[in-house]
């Protein structure tokens with residue numbers, strides 16, 4: 001698809017052929033050349049160098065993965081830990097683990113892998129001497145340390161139900177929750193059941209899904225299934241449905257991979273997030289008598305949610321984009337407009353860019369051209385960005401992923417570049433299980449809003465239209481591919497979309513649940529309430545198309561009510577309304593910050609640690625320090641040697657935390673317990 005750029009000679013030839021080129025000709029070859037646009041610079045889509053060196057035990061947790069395991073999802077456990085804010089772990093490969101390095105850590109987490117007898121002995125000895133150990137669908141050689149005995153058979157694509165009476169079950173939704181992949185069946189032999197396996201939504205089995213055990217001087221936790229694989233499949237969809245159009249909505253989209261995969265009776269629950277929280281509850285249990293686990297809060301400051309305001313725009317003229325942005329600004333928010341420029345020839349674009357130039361530089365011309373020519377000029381786009389909004393690319397992929405190049409060229413050729421780092425694809429078309437994600441990551445895109453609640457497949461058999469968490473989550477996490485490679489691209493769900501909820505006379509629009517605009521606002525209010533008041537703690541992606549504003553009349557009225565009503569309620573709850581770019585930047589800052597040198601002075605009951613961000617930034621991160629540890633309560637707190645109040649509290653799962661808001665710079669935090 002890539003074409004050789006036009007040379008100066010080509011340009012001069014063209015300049016002679018007709019009047020269309022006269023004006024750009026007057027501005028010169030430079031304008032003409034830049035109007036041809038650019039193609040993305042391709043790089044590796046993968047996150048490299050995730051393993052830690054040296055293994056010095058300066059953080060409490062060691063994650064052990066096996067690059068040769070038949071289950072390739074081990075590294076995703078690291079993504080889960082960071083999504084949960086447990087940024088205090090090292091990662092190593094099983095082949096290099098030795099007893100000496102293992103001993104330096106409080107808690108070792110072993111990804112699903114077969115073990116040799118010698119490896120199993122090493123882990124057993126670690127636990128016997130007081131180590132804390134977590135196994136994901138562990139090798140049955142380790143059954144004795146987990147306090148269970150292997151039974152024949154497995155249970156696949158079932159459910160788990162947390163024991164609410166167990167301390168690790170505190171703060172976890174007691175409903176049955178889906179898991180994907182296979183669970184091994186075990187009989188208890190001394191362990192405490194934390195969660196049970198269910199064969200379906202309503203039928204209990206006699207087998208544990210997760211169990212806690214004391215062995216020797218140590219403690220263990222085992223999951224009968226692999227949480228990493230289960231959550232990757234829950235979030236990213238069923239690989240067996242890749243490239244299939246099965247959802248009754250024309251086109252192969254992300255949502256196709258969730259047909260028969262998401263239990264619509266459970267879509268209101270962030271099932272993946274709940275199970276991750278259970279995992280962290282168990283880590284907190286294991287940390288008793290060891291170093292307390294510091295954590296980073298999910299959101300900015302003390303917020304309980306973020307609403308990410310986005311709107312797809314299909315070549316809509318400038319005034320209609322402006323209309324939406326002004327509503328967003330009423331509530332102090334910012335918006336990302338995913339913009340599809342109309343594709344034109346190089347010559348046509350040069351003419352257009354020249355008109356842009358005249359409009360931006362010779363104001364009287366804009367009134368002459370304004371009527372027939374409404375695309376935003378680069379000057380207007382720059383102005384929107386200066387107001388904190390984002391104009392990003394909304395590429396078509398109906399003719400294949402190669403179309404990305406056409407849209408990239410058009411967008412940059414018009415002078416709208418550089419292309420932003422977040423994206424939503426037109427019609428959320430999707431190729432392969434992770435092929436689209438790999439392509440986006442290779443083009444430098446770092447957050448994707450293509451997972452999207454839309455279409456007739458999301459109706460329950462009883463006729464209801466549930467809303468919530470198609471991917472089981474309100475958290476951004478990086479993608480993992482079939483081979484277990486982490487992609488440098490965050491997946492953020494779009495939880496609600498006008499085109500799904502509200503019928504309008506707009507081409508390609510669904511409106512299946514037949515809601516009025518006000519009823520659609522109630523859907524958003526419910527999601528916000530669950531996040532802020534019921535501990536769902538979700539970042540909610542919203543789709544507010546620009547197109548209805550251009551159509552005017554009934555569509556414009558409905559779009560206004562939906563956007564205004566949704567944002568008004570977010571503002572009322574104190575939920576920040578952010579552009580996708582702002583959310584990406586916060587997400588990366590939080591993900592990349594590390595806790596280091598976490599030390600616990602047992603005699604003084606004193607915790608010290610450093611927080612080291614990857615880059616300093618004019619923003620904040622919220623550090624969570626356990627308010628109590630090993631039967632003592634926090635009595636004093638300091639940041640960089642300065643005494644700090646420790647009264648701001650937040651309960652997350654089974655832990656009460658002290659909440660400390662710090663600038664995105666290196667800090668030392670000290671907490672004394674008494």
Ligand SMILES: [Zn+2]
Pocket residue numbers: 312313314394425426427
């Ligand atoms: Zn679109």
